[in-house]
Amino acid sequence: MPKREISPANKAQLHSSENKKTKRKRRKKQSEIDWLTLFRFSFMLFLAGVIVFHYNLVIENQLGSFYVKFWNRNKGVLSPILVVSGYTFAVFLTGYYLGKRR
Template identity: 80%
Template sequence: MPKGKSLLEKVDQPRSSENKKSKSKRRKKKNEIDWLTLFRFSIMLFLAGVIVFHYYLITENQLVSFYVEFWNRHKKELSPILVFSGFTLAVFLTGYRLGKRR
């Protein structure tokens, strides 16, 4: 075995360059934008806006009339979307229940 430090002594001592790299990685992560957190925040903000809007409509007794008017204006666009989503949901739920039985 060659003279000098043993293998255990080399492993126990951390290198200064490794410490610098790990610190720089930590700094970079703090400066980067976490897109998932930003997306989640925007969804929560949107839901809060929807709740406030519905609360306003309820207090003004306009909720039902708003949705009736909205349905009458956009019936041509909403009907196919609702039929497609209902059909898709029914097919996937049926497949899920049949697959779960087996």
């Protein structure tokens, strides 16, 4: 019995369905990164490091002298930052309390 001929239209449909199946097989599921969880983990790691660092300074009785040296070395940068942030905090806090009264 001779093989049955497939019409060109059916051949195109058959070919496209085979391609879809192979593409699905090749595609691997990519793991998505949850950025919020990653940020929270890195923040907790940083916070733990800061706590351990300060604990070490307290144990060695160097906490006060460390911050005095740090302030003297970085006074030119820290002073304007503290002034601007303090002014901003005072303005917004005043606006909050005045707005809350109304």
